[in-house]
Amino acid sequence: MRYMIRGKKIVTVSQLGSLENGAIVIENGKIAAIDSWERLKEGYPDLDVIDCSSYVITPSLVDCHTHLLEFAPTSLYPVTPETHFLAGKTILLHALSSGITALGEQICGHPLCDFSKEDYQKAVRDLPIDVSFATTSISIGFENLAHFTSITQSRRVTHYDLADPVLVQMIALESDYPGENIFISATPANFTDKEVPRAGEIIYTLEELQKIVTIYHRLGKRMGAHVAGEEGIQLALDAGVDVLHHAHGMTDKQMEKSVKQGVKIVATPMGGTHLAPNSPEEILKYVEKDIPVSIATDSYLPPYLGTSWLPFQDQSLQGPDVLMLIAQPVMQLLKKQNYDENKILSLLTDNPAKLLGKDDRFGRLEVGLEANFLVAEGVPGLEITEIDKIKQVFYRGIKVINRD
Ligand SMILES: [Zn+2]
Incomplete structure (x- = not known):
């Protein structure tokens, strides 16, 4: 299973920092690519796209x-x-x-x-x-x-x-x-x-x-x-x-x-x-x-x-x-x-992912890690505190919570 998700901003918590108008390619539950929407759209023209371009995407x-x-x-x-x-x-x-x-x-x-x-x-x-x-x-x-x-x-x-x-x-x-x-x-x-x-x-x-x-x-x-x-x-x-x-x-x-x-x-x-x-x-x-x-x-x-x-x-x-x-x-x-x-x-x-010894699996949005991420109205904790503002939760690439 392979798809792309697009966000207004992706806060990766990795070396990439925050990507305005970014996108992620997810393949078999993992992150296969992460970059600007413009570039990924060209690189993967046939992929199904989940458009979350009015929301922020962050690691879960x-x-x-x-x-x-x-x-x-x-x-x-x-x-x-x-x-x-x-x-x-x-x-x-x-x-x-x-x-x-x-x-x-x-x-x-x-x-x-x-x-x-x-x-x-x-x-x-x-x-x-x-x-x-x-x-x-x-x-x-x-x-x-x-x-x-x-x-x-x-x-x-x-x-x-x-x-x-x-x-x-x-x-x-x-x-x-x-x-x-x-x-x-x-x-x-x-x-x-x-x-x-x-x-x-x-x-x-x-x-x-x-x-x-x-x-x-x-x-x-x-x-x-x-x-x-x-x-x-x-x-x-x-x-x-x-x-x-x-x-x-x-x-x-x-x-x-x-x-x-x-x-x-x-x-x-x-x-x-x-x-x-x-x-x-x-x-x-x-x-x-x-x-x-x-x-x-x-x-x-x-x-x-x-x-x-x-x-x-x-x-x-x-x-x-x-x-x-x-x-x-x-x-x-x-x-x-x-x-x-x-x-x-x-x-x-x-x-906390490092503390658990699992930072090679999750905690950031970067290529090779599990696609565990949130689609939310703002950066969790910093901009939002109500759980209703988390619209979707993805675990290993699969949507497990949906409030849309
Ligand atoms: Zn305790």
Whole structure:
């Protein structure tokens, strides 16, 4: 199957930058050519053309930190284990309709979900969305700290088990990418402040962390951690963690250390830890220092209230449909600082694709990559935040969402 699609502008997020009045030739789900409409029209005179010349075409979005298949189904729907994945698929459809065609999912272990990584993989196998899984352990800040792992599934583990080398190795072996593989600071998860008084508490010693990082590195894997607060972030940096998720409350000095160590950041400006989330100014600093930063929703999540840059009025759970909305403040700030729209959009496309280790497949619009793209009324996040303004979503060359 071969066709051409034409757009008012194509924001490629590649070396090509933005192409005014551009077009893409798609063949067997991949990008075969991308150039100006004038040139491609001449080069491929007989091809069927989808005319989207009043819309912007961009790479589809990548949300590299989510909890859509494990935590979300039971939070949102009155499901049982028999209907759990039916809810999961509904949630993934919602993500797809929000312009997201690739996800980085966390499997942490959960009392209501006695599922293995294989079960989660099976549930998404034939869906038109790309899902990478990070297997993890998790520490929740209840009065009595609660710990779970992807391996032990619905069964609680002890604090001691978290650093058990055999268990850590089993978790590490199954992990597809550096998600929040361990929780250095206890998480509030989806709970309210009263329910999780110990959120933020540091779970590991430096020595334990170093041993855990070594296990990942020996297996040839990079490791990510859920972390917030100066003390926890320092531990993560000192132990050689590769990716910091959230990193709320990072100091300037710690940013410098991150640059030196080549650490990547997954910013979650909606919340997700016991501290105020990443502000637009903070994320701007990462970009200025050339720290590879991705923006992720960590959804479903009750948004942190009391920031000046987010519009949420209450703590009702928010999903992947707010990715553009929570990214807009920093995207507009970057624009004000004269960053190019391709660089700005890379925070929602190429950078998270790199984090997932899949930037050789998607995240940009260039020859040879998968034809995963959006047809929208403006640049996602920068110019539009409502999902209805995404008119079409294409996954591997096939239209999977249509609002026209
Ligand atoms: Zn998370």
